[in-house]
Amino acid sequence: MKQETRKDEIISTAARLFKEKGYSAVTMRDLATSMGIKAASLYNHINSKQEILKAIIISIAEEFTNGMSSIIQSEASNISKLNSIVALHVNITANNTNGMASLNNDWMHLEDQLDYYLQLRNEYEASFLSIIKEGISSSEIKNSNPEIIMFSMLTTLRSLYLWIPKKEDLNANDLANSLSEVLIGGINI
Amino acid sequence: MKQETRKDEIISTAARLFKEKGYSAVTMRDLATSMGIKAASLYNHINSKQEILKAIIISIAEEFTNGMSSIIQSEASNISKLNSIVALHVNITANNTNGMASLNNDWMHLEDQLDYYLQLRNEYEASFLSIIKEGISSSEIKNSNPEIIMFSMLTTLRSLYLWIPKKEDLNANDLANSLSEVLIGGINI
């Protein structure tokens, strides 16, 4: 765990501001003011506003890709893989709530890295869907529409960034377990 | 059903653009180009960019408030009320996919109407939560954390705008039913 550089501070401050108003509505002067410096001084540490967005989003996207890769390769049951996906989202989001907001809402403002981001996202969703389909084949999962199941789970998981900060006394494991129960077990008796 | 005015065309075109890039990243010149006119000409029909956002968001928010009000007043079971909420979201979203994107992502750029919007949203969530809590009390719903249940359902429903446009042969009733099954019944066997 390397110590946080000034560039890291800029990136995490930017992520906080991007969460509140979105990438496009946050100016370099806003960011500088939040850091207690002038806008021009930011450029001693970063090359462009774009670069900040890229740094926020791509690193998280790659975390998801790596996590999914481990899950896919494991020998667990498909239901157990879904539980692991829930835990993956809870953990990544708990560690970088602000960044998750940019990933969800500002990915379209990635320029050079947009294609790469979309590739990672498509691969992630394909892996997710294949787990659900295999779970249906093996009778672990109800024979419902697999796209609807994935959509429902994934949108809930993607929105965790809105919800986790409100639970100050958060235990990530407890949340992941409760959420898995609701998402997988349903709510009716 | 009154015929669409030029102002309505501007608002629906704006909603389409706002969905793609967000309110802040869409300029009045972008909007004008999409309409095939010059930016200044927009001001023959609308008073400000703000006003467009307000027109998009507030009308939808009030639709939700009215829908929830009917559901709350009905004599149905709590599970049945949840089914009605799912249908409410599917129907409103199917009729105004682009507007739902602004409601979800650009509500914070409402200025004068921000407080009003937040009031409607808070009331809506309070009603939603009370249905779930009553469902738990009456043993219709598993005794899980009611906030987690609401969070899970609501975030899925709020993300429908991303998903509905991909299903071109959409039957709103079928989608509402399938989604209710997954959200309420869960997915495991």
Place this chain on the structure above:
DNA sequence: TCACCAAACTAACAAGCGTTAGTTTAATAT
């Protein structure tokens, strides 16, 4: 035929944008 009017236009505004260039400051290493 002519007055009217909605809806387009051209031109321009002040303010704000991301960014660059060159300079100063203050701490560290020699």
Place this chain on the structure above:
DNA sequence: ATATTAAACTAACGCTTGTTAGTTTGGTGA
């Protein structure tokens, strides 16, 4: 003490922003 350097600064750039003012256009009703 002196040289080096990271990190701040001031000043300004060219461009884009939302918006206004005043003008032209083309169709409708008297």
